[in-house]
Amino acid sequence: MNQNDPSDIVGPHHYRNAEAMLAHGERVWLRAAESGLLDIHVDHESNDRLIVRETGHEFTLLCSCSYLGLNHHPRIIEGAVTALRKTGTTALSIAEIRVRLNLLVELEESLRDLYRAPALPGVSCSVLTAGILPLIASGHIGGAGGPRVMVFDRFCHFSMAYIKPICGDESLVLNCPHNDLNYLEDICKKYPRVAYVADGAYSMGGRTVLEGLLDLQNRYGLFLYFDDSHSLSIEGPRGEGYVRANIEMNPLTLIVGSLAKGFGASGGVAMLGDERDFQFLYRNAGPVTWSQNIDVAATGACLASADLHRSPELGQLQEKLRRNIDYFDQRFPTRFSGNGLPIRLIEVGDEDLAVRLSEELYRNGYYCSAVFFPIVARGAAGVRIMLRADLETDRLVSFCNTVESLMVSA
C-alpha cells in the first residue's frame, strides 16, 4: 500500500492557488449562469443587435472590447478576404523566424510605422506576455546585468499574473499595491535591477501612473512593461494607446497590446524599445517561437485596420466614442468620470441588487456583466459597462433610461 501522505505533493502556492481561485471564481460564474447570462449563443447583425436564434431575443452588447466597432468594419473584413484570396493559403505552418510570408512582413512594417517602434506580432497579446516576461526576469531583455526583480501591480491583468511562476523560476517576484509609487521606489532602492509589470489602462477602469513611473525609470533604471490593450486604438493620433502616445520608447520600456479589441482584428503586438529585441524575441520568446503566429486572414485584417488607423476615420471614431462616454458620465457620474476611457462601473452596493440589475438589463435588451467581490471590494458590487463608438445614440439614451428606471424601482 501507498505510505505517502498526499499532502507531500502540494505545491508551495507562492503565486497561485487554483483551489482558492476557484472558490471565488466559480461562485461568480455560476451566479451569472443562474441569471441566464452565461453561454449565450448568438447571430451577429451588429454590436447593437445580437440575436438568440432559438428565442428571437435581441440585445445590445455593452460588454464588448471592440471599443471603436472596428470588428465589423467592411474594410477590415475585406482585408482578411483579400489576404486569403491573394496568398491562397491559411498559413505556411513553419516557425516564422525561419520562413514567413511577405504579407506578415508587411504587417510588421505597417505596425512599426504606426507605433514608431519595432513591432512583433503574436497570435494573442497573452502569448506575447507569456513569451517575453520570463526573458525580462532572466535579464535577457532590458540590457546586460543579470536578472531583474519582477514587480507585478496587484491589479495587473490575469494574463501577466499568470506568468508569475515562470518568472519566479528566473528571479524574485514581488507584488505591488495598485499604482503605489512609494512602494515601488522602495524596491528600486533595495535592488539594482527591477521591472514593473502593469496595465496602461486597467480592465476594471482607471490608468497607470505614467509620469511617476517614468520618473522612477529615469532615477533607478526601472524597466517598464505595460499591457495597454484597453486603450490601444482609442487613444493617440494613430491609436498608439495611452502609454505609447505619452512616452518615447527606450530600451527599458516594452508595451504589448491586443489587436482583437479596439483594433478590431486578431492577435497581439509587442512594441519594442530596442531594435535588437525584434529578432531575439522571434527566436527565443517561448510560444512566440514555436507556436503559430497570426494567420493569413488575421494578417490581412490587421493590415486593413492599420491603414484605417492612418486615415481621418480613426479620429472620427475616437470622437464618437468620446461623445458616448461623455453622455454616459453625465447620466451616471462615477469616480472614473472624465478619464476618457470606455470602461465604467455602475455601483449599486449590494451583490444581489447587482445581479438582478444585470438580469433585468438583459431582459430589456442589454448585455453587461454584474461584478462583485473579489473583482471589486465587498459592498461595492455593480454592473460593468463598456462603451463603444458604434453604440447608436438612441440605444445609449434608452439604455441609460432603462438603468435609471430599474435602479429607482429596485
Next chain:
Amino acid sequence: MNQNDPSDIVGPHHYRNAEAMLAHGERVWLRAAESGLLDIHVDHESNDRLIVRETGHEFTLLCSCSYLGLNHHPRIIEGAVTALRKTGTTALSIAEIRVRLNLLVELEESLRDLYRAPALPGVSCSVLTAGILPLIASGHIGGAGGPRVMVFDRFCHFSMAYIKPICGDESLVLNCPHNDLNYLEDICKKYPRVAYVADGAYSMGGRTVLEGLLDLQNRYGLFLYFDDSHSLSIEGPRGEGYVRANIEMNPLTLIVGSLAKGFGASGGVAMLGDERDFQFLYRNAGPVTWSQNIDVAATGACLASADLHRSPELGQLQEKLRRNIDYFDQRFPTRFSGNGLPIRLIEVGDEDLAVRLSEELYRNGYYCSAVFFPIVARGAAGVRIMLRADLETDRLVSFCNTVESLMVSA
C-alpha cells in the same frame, strides 16, 4: 548605496534557466542565420513553390507541418471567406463563455462529432495547454482527490515543458526519461495521484508508448495528457490522430492538438474525456477564459476542414502522404522507417556537414533545417525532413537525388 548582492534575486531554476537555454539555443539559431536559412521572406505559390521576391529564388518547403497540404485547399480558404462574409465581423471581443457566435458553437459541435468527444477550441494548442495543465496539477480536472504529481516526458514539446513552473506551484513536478514505462510505474507506486504529460507523435520523430500507458492507467488511475499535433488529421479514419484513433476517451485522458498543422486551418482543440470539463474549462482555464479564442475566419476555415475530414478526400490525402513517406523510407532508411509518420531525420553525424547539407539543399531549391546538439545527441547531427501529401512526386524524387549526390560529394 545598494548593499544587496544581486545574486539574492536569482530564481531557483527548478524548471528552466534562460541563460543555459540561450547558450544552446542561440548557437543553433545563429548558425542557421549564418547559412542564410533564417528570416526568409516569401510569396506563396504552393508549398512546393515559395518565392523570394528580391532574388527570384524558388524553393520547396520540406519543413512545413501542413502534412496534408490543407493550408492551401480551396474549400478551406473559401470556408474562411464565407464565414467572414456571412457573420460580417472578425469576432465579438467578449469572453466566449459569456456570449459567443453560433458559428463557433457549430465548430464545437462539428469537432465533437469528428473526435467523438467534447471538443474545446482555443486560439492555439499551446494556449490550451497553458490553461489546462495547471488545473490537472491542482486536481480540478481528472476527478476529485486533490493535486496530482505531474510527470513530464523528457521529450515532450516545449509548449508543455514551458508550463512546468505554473504546475509546480500547484503540485510536485517530475521529469521522466523518454517513453520509460518502468520509471513511470515506480512513480505511480509511490504517489496515489499521478498525471503523465507527453506527445502522441513526437516532433523529432517516433511515438508515445500508448499500450503500456493505458495499462498503467488501468492499474493505477494514471491521468494521461497528450499533445497529438503531429499526427492529427494524418492518422485515423476521420483524422482523429494517433492517440484518439487507438483509445476510448475516459475522464482520465485529455488530448490536445493544433488545428494549424495537418488540419490546415488555425487554432487548437482539446478533446475532453469528461463532459463536465467543457464548461468548466471555458470558465476557468486561464488564457482560454480571458484571452481571445479563434476568430471568425479561423472558425470558418476549421468548419470547412472538419467537413473535408468527413469526406473520402481525407483518406486519399492520407494515402498520398503514406506513399511519399514510403518512397522516402525506401531511399533513406532510418530508425523511424515504416512508422507512418511524416517526420524524418537524415543523419550525417558531423555538425558542420549537417549545416552544409542544409545550405546546399536550400541553394538547390529545398528548405529543411539542420538539427544538432542539444536537439539531437552529440555526433548525431543531420537534416530534419517533413513530408507532405501535396509534395509532387517529381519534386520528391529529385529531392532524394539531390540529397544523395550532396552526401556522396561531401
